[in-house]
Every structure is written in structure tokens, then in C-alpha cells.
Amino acid sequence: MAEYSPPTTEQEFQVNFAQLKPRMNRTEAMLESSRCLFCFDAPCIQACPSGIDIPQFIRQINTGNVTGAARTIYEANYFGNACGKVCPTEVLCEGACVYNLQDVKPIEIGRLQSFATRAQMDSGEALFGPGTPTGRRVAVIGAGPAGISCACELRALGHEVDVFEAKAQPSGLTVYGVAPYKITNEETLAEMAYLQGQFGYTVHYNAPIASRADVQKLEADYDAVFLGIGLGSTSTLGLPGEDRVGCVGAVEFIEQLRQQHHAVAVGRRVVVLGGGNTAMDAASESARMGAEHVTLAYRRSKSDMGAYDFEYDLAKGVGVEGLFNVAPVEITGNGKVEGVRFVRTATTGGQVQPVPGSEFVVPCDMVIKATGQSKQTVFLGLIEGLQLDAKGRIILDSRTGQTTNPRYFAAGDAGNGGAEVVNAATEAKVTARGIHEYLMSLK
Known part of the structure; x- marks a missing residue:
């Protein structure tokens, strides 16, 4: 017997896919933040791939400084709102909370994170902006967590950035590949608009880079190229009948x-x-x-x-x-x-x-x-001098994100083979600094 009735309207769909981590109101956030012990050697920070100072932003929420909390989050992770909802907090920050050692419910870090960042987004107040222009231009392929995170950091460092996205909307996995009960399209796109409004990078939608000629044009027009292409379609199993309808x-x-x-x-x-x-x-x-x-x-x-x-x-x-x-x-x-x-x-x-x-x-x-995704080896083969490992992942420098073609950099699933949104966003931010180092060395 089905647990749910098939939804026939948008309202019924939203009921069936009710958010697992619904947005807190201010009272809920104040009460939850008051439970935090503000550990000196906070294990939650160590468990966060982006290293957000979690006790700091929770204390800021608790003292009414929600803008400060949002800044603390976004300084570490440009996908702060999305990650508060889609991160597996149960095994990361919340899984590391010391309350687990006492059989007490851990702090709802993810929901507090989303509360602070969404409040800041709704205020419309910018926290960041582009840096002093350097005169250098970077092309970013892919408007997913890696591409957008890289674009934000590059703009903060003063570089011009054009993002080329094959699809009609930004944020990649968070709007196309995450279950609807984890985050809504509206929430995802609101964060993308907030980031773009602050940093001023340009996104070209429905603009796939799909041929050698496309690649050569980027190489002619830009000083460096970032590959935030993620993974491809679902891998085939080679089973008889795999092509049947359904x-x-x-x-x-x-x-x-x-x-x-x-x-x-x-x-x-x-x-x-x-x-x-x-x-x-x-x-x-x-x-x-x-x-x-x-x-x-x-x-x-x-x-x-x-x-x-x-x-x-x-x-x-x-x-x-x-x-x-x-x-x-x-x-x-x-x-x-x-x-x-x-x-x-x-x-x-x-x-x-x-x-x-x-x-x-x-x-x-x-x-x-649900048997894995293919690597985008055909596209990557269009780039001269770009080497892949035996699993089809881009070989890159772990510190700078630079590939074996020095003008190309990469981060996210195309390099790590597939991980969480927070990993892609974090790796790309680090790689943006590697790109900056490279650009500043050019004559």
C-alpha cells in the first residue's frame, strides 16, 4: 500500500516533499543557538569540509547579530545557505557535536546556518563585492557549486569572470540533482541571485562548450579557464533490456x-x-x-x-x-x-x-x-595537454587546482570523482586562489 498519494497539483507535491530541514523562525533560532556549548576545540569545525567557525556564527545568532553570523558562514563557504540544507550534517558537523557523547540531541547546525544566511539574503544587504580590477579575465565552465564558488572568489580578487553554463539555470547539482525535500528551487536560485548581485560575474546560460572550436575561442579570449563541469549522465550497465521504456x-x-x-x-x-x-x-x-x-x-x-x-x-x-x-x-x-x-x-x-x-x-x-555517473572524458579530450587518471578524473595540483595544461584549473566532481556540494564549493574557492597566483605571475 502506498504511503503517499500521487500528487496532481503543485500544492500536493509540496506536501509530499515537505522540507526535511524547514526554515527556523527567529524564536526557534534563538532557543536552538542558546543550547550551544561554544566548545573551545569545537569538533564541529573539524568535521566541516569548509571549516566554518560554527561556534562563532551560533554565538552571533544568539546575540542578535544575524548579519555577522551570515558573514562568518559566507566567508568560509559561498554556498552557505544551500549547504545548511543539503549537507549530510548528520555525519559531518552535527555528527561531531559533543552532545552526541551524552545521548543528547546535537545542535541543529544546518538549520541555524540556513536561518542566518536566508535572513541576510532577504535583507538584500551585500556582504562582499568585487576586488580592485586586475585586468585579467577567467572563463568558468559550469555554473554548479564549483563554478559559482570559483567565480565569487575570483571576483573578490579583482578578476573579470564569465561563466558558461550548458543549462538554463545556475547551481548545478543543487537545482538539478538534489531531492526536492532537501531544498527547493526557490531557495537555491535565491542564493545564486544574491551571490551574483554582490560579485558581478556574468553567466551565459544555454551556452555549452562542446567543440574544439569552442575551447580554442576561450583560450584566445581568456587568461585562464576553470573546469567546474562535474560528472556526466548515469552510467550504463550493459544489461539486456536496459533500453526498454520505463x-x-x-x-x-x-x-x-x-x-x-x-x-x-x-x-x-x-x-x-x-x-x-x-x-x-x-x-x-x-x-x-x-x-x-x-x-x-x-x-x-x-x-x-x-x-x-x-x-x-x-x-x-x-x-x-x-x-x-x-x-x-x-x-x-x-x-x-x-x-x-x-x-x-x-x-x-x-x-x-x-x-x-x-x-x-x-x-x-x-x-x-542509481549505479554511478560517467566521467566527461569526451569533452575533456578536446583540451590539449589535459591528463586524466585511470578513472577519468582530471589530474590536478592539490594546492592550486592547476591541471597538466597550465592555463586550465579544476575542482569539484570532475577532479574528486564525486563528493558533496560542500566539497566542490570548498575546493573551488581554494583553486580560485591558485588561479589568482597564476594570473599574477603572468607578464
Whole structure:
């Protein structure tokens, strides 16, 4: 029996996808901030990839200095509002809170972070601005967390920046790839507008860089190029029947859901293949869209899943069922998906092996593949002298972000292979300083 009814209106969609971390009001923020112990050696700071001074901004909230709190956050992370909502705070800052040692609920750091930054955004008051012009120009490819973070820092350092985005909206993953119950499109785009209004970089939408000629033009017009291209489409599995109607990639499914909301059609019986956080999102989203039965299938054991425990608990909480130690063999059906043929597996010496004679079919009318994303190796092959590692990741200097082609720099998923929004934003800010160092060395 479905936990949710299929949403037919925007209002019903918003009810089904109610925010996991709803915005605090001022009273809630004051009460929650008063619980903080303001630890001297705050483990929450150490657990934050962007190193936000968390006790500092919480103290500022508690003393009524919300603008100061927002500045503390944004000085460390330009995606401060988004990260307050989409970061896995349960295993990062909040997971490190000392209250966990006392079996006391940890401080709701993420919600406090979003409270302060959203209040500042709503005020319209700028916290930053562009630096003294240097006369240097940088092209940023991709308006995702890495690209926008890099653009902000480069403008703060005085460089001219043009961002080239293949899609119609900015912020990449946070507007196209994050589950709607984590952050809304309105919240994401509000932060993007706030940042662009302060720093004054230019974004060219629907402007893919897709050919060698496009790359050469950038090289002719700009002093340096930043690659914030992220990852590509969902990887194919090579299964018989993978091309049947009703078999979709998780990345593509989530993007469609983020853009079209209740207009997206979801099967009555859905099978999600994968054991990562994206698989958990796709499964939970399917259930919230009214699927009567959602099965999450993973080739290893539950304890071997890459997903965070809280993400799996979230999926279970909306009725998703887990099926472990099974590997898909074929997607069955006659033109359309009718089921998935699985074989049971056993792990021997760390290797997954099929159990002979154990095949069975799970009936379904939709299959969502959450089995990883491809690297953008075809595009990267257009850039001369750019080297990739064996996994298709850009080889770069860990301190400066400079690639093997000295005019090119990179950060985010294209370099790390896939991580959180906060990692991309943090790495890109550091890389912007590497670009600055390079530009200032030019004659």
C-alpha cells in the first residue's frame, strides 16, 4: 500500500516533499543557538569540509547579530545557505557535536546556518563585492557549486569572470540533482541571485562548450579557464533490456523531478538499482510520488552500502523495501519494463559472485538505475595537454587546482570523482586562489 498519494497539483507535491530541514523562525533560532556549548576545540569545525567557525556564527545568532553570523558562514563557504540544507550534517558537523557523547540531541547546525544566511539574503544587504580590477579575465565552465564558488572568489580578487553554463539555470547539482525535500528551487536560485548581485560575474546560460572550436575561442579570449563541469549522465550497465521504456537513470529522473514536479510520471511498482545516496533519494522520491511499491536492490549486503545510514532510514520511513545480495541480470518486458531478473550473490574474498541457480524476477513497471555517473572524458579530450587518471578524473595540483595544461584549473566532481556540494564549493574557492597566483605571475 502506498504511503503517499500521487500528487496532481503543485500544492500536493509540496506536501509530499515537505522540507526535511524547514526554515527556523527567529524564536526557534534563538532557543536552538542558546543550547550551544561554544566548545573551545569545537569538533564541529573539524568535521566541516569548509571549516566554518560554527561556534562563532551560533554565538552571533544568539546575540542578535544575524548579519555577522551570515558573514562568518559566507566567508568560509559561498554556498552557505544551500549547504545548511543539503549537507549530510548528520555525519559531518552535527555528527561531531559533543552532545552526541551524552545521548543528547546535537545542535541543529544546518538549520541555524540556513536561518542566518536566508535572513541576510532577504535583507538584500551585500556582504562582499568585487576586488580592485586586475585586468585579467577567467572563463568558468559550469555554473554548479564549483563554478559559482570559483567565480565569487575570483571576483573578490579583482578578476573579470564569465561563466558558461550548458543549462538554463545556475547551481548545478543543487537545482538539478538534489531531492526536492532537501531544498527547493526557490531557495537555491535565491542564493545564486544574491551571490551574483554582490560579485558581478556574468553567466551565459544555454551556452555549452562542446567543440574544439569552442575551447580554442576561450583560450584566445581568456587568461585562464576553470573546469567546474562535474560528472556526466548515469552510467550504463550493459544489461539486456536496459533500453526498454520505463528504464531511466537516477540522475536524469531526479533532474526531471526537480524541474517538472507533479507532472512527472512514476510507475506503480518501482525497482531502484544501487546502494549509494543517490539510490536512496530516487527510492524515497518514487514513494513520495505515489508509487505503490518501491524496492531498493543492491548487489552487496546492507552493511556494505555506500549510502549514509540516515539516508536509508529516510527511504525506509516512506515505505521503501530493501533487497540485498542480488545483482540484476536482465530487465524483462515486451517493449516496456515488466520486471527485473536478479541472481542472488555471495561475497567471497571481497568479490561479488553470483549464486548458481538462484535467479528470480521482481515484477515492476519502472527501473531507476542509481549505479554511478560517467566521467566527461569526451569533452575533456578536446583540451590539449589535459591528463586524466585511470578513472577519468582530471589530474590536478592539490594546492592550486592547476591541471597538466597550465592555463586550465579544476575542482569539484570532475577532479574528486564525486563528493558533496560542500566539497566542490570548498575546493573551488581554494583553486580560485591558485588561479589568482597564476594570473599574477603572468607578464
